[in-house]
Amino acid sequence: MYANLGIGIPMLASNYIRPGITIHLQSENGILGLGPFPLPGEQDPDLINAGKETVTILPGSSFFSSDESFGMIRGGHINLTMLGAMQVSQYGDLANWMIPGKMVKGMGGAMDLVSAADTKVVVTMEHTAKGGAHKILPQCKLPLTGTQCVNTIITEKAVFQVDAETGLTLTEIWPDFSVEDIVSATGCEFQVADDLKPMEQVEV
Numbered sequence: 001m002y003a004n005l006g007i008g009i010p011m012l013a014s015n016y017i018r019p020g021i022t023i024h025l026q027s028e029n030g031i032l033g034l035g036p037f038p039l040p041g042e043q044d045p046d047l048i049n050a051g052k053e054t055v056t057i058l059p060g061s062s063f064f065s066s067d068e069s070f071g072m073i074r075g076g077h078i079n080l081t082m083l084g085a086m087q088v089s090q091y092g093d094l095a096n097w098m099i100p101g102k103m104v105k106g107m108g109g110a111m112d113l114v115s116a117a118d119t120k121v122v123v124t125m126e127h128t129a130k131g132g133a134h135k136i137l138p139q140c141k142l143p144l145t146g147t148q149c150v151n152t153i154i155t156e157k158a159v160f161q162v163d164a165e166t167g168l169t170l171t172e173i174w175p176d177f178s179v180e181d182i183v184s185a186t187g188c189e190f191q192v193a194d195d196l197k198p199m200e201q202v203e204v
Contacts, residue, residue: 002026004073004113005034006083007051009124013082014055016202026078028069028109033061050109073109076118083110085123085150087140090167090188092150094123095142114146121146127155127185134187136160136168158182159199160190167191172199 002024005011015036017023025034027049034049035056043054072078087095096110114121129135136153148164159172168190170182175198182190 001079002032002072002077003080003082004028004078004109006081006110007049007053007108008084009126010082010084011037011049011051011053013124018202026069026072027055028066028073028113030064030066030069031055031057031061032064032072033058035061070109070112073112073116073119076116078113078116078119080120080122081113082122082124083113085125085135086129087135087137087142088123088125088150088153088162089140090136090138090162090190092121092148092162092164093140094121094145094147094150095140096123096145098143100143110145114149120151121149122152122154123150124154127157132185134185137187138189157185161193169193170196172197174199 004026005013014025014034024032026032027034029050031049035058038054038056045054047055047057049055083096085094085096086099094114097108113119125135127135150162153160153162157174157177158170160168161171162168168188170190171193173179173182173196179192
């Protein structure tokens with residue numbers, strides 16, 4: 001599998017890949033074969049990801065130009081992308097690139113990643129914004145990155161599967177929370193899976 005991890009929470013996934021599972025991590029600045037974050041004192045300032053964070057690489061990794069990187073993305077060669085979000089709608093619309101009135105350094109590669117038809121899109125984010133404001137909504141209020149593109153939402157409280165026609169289904173919940181807690185923290189309606197499961201920490 002080829003996967004792209006966005007800046008912030010998504011990048012943490014690189015530290016939790018089970019032994020025996022082969023996942024080739026791609027960074028849009030031109031790396032294929034990312035490893036986990038470096039240990040303190042082992043950082044190489046010349047080896048960074050798209051978010052300018054120091055990274056490690058695995059044996060067999062490769063480096064290439066940004067245009068080749070986006071050729072992989074736009075060509076549908078990335079199987080999975082995990083990225084953060086400011087807002088997600090119940091039907092899978094995504095807003096994660098700008099807040100009107102605030103300075104934007106650039107839109108990044110998210111629009112390309114979520115528009116590739118064969119790429120599964122997983123959003124990893126905090127369930128609510130500062131002050132408890134809802135981030136999962138009937139409709140996004142911020143400018144969209146993509147429409148009906150999100151397949152899965154993972155937060156510290158729950159996991160939702162997203163259907164572009166029927167909306168959200170709660171499939172996993174962190175043991176410290178109840179379904180009522182998730183209803184309160186979520187700004188739109190959702191269904192609850194018959195086989196609702198507790199979220200678990202992966203063993204590495």
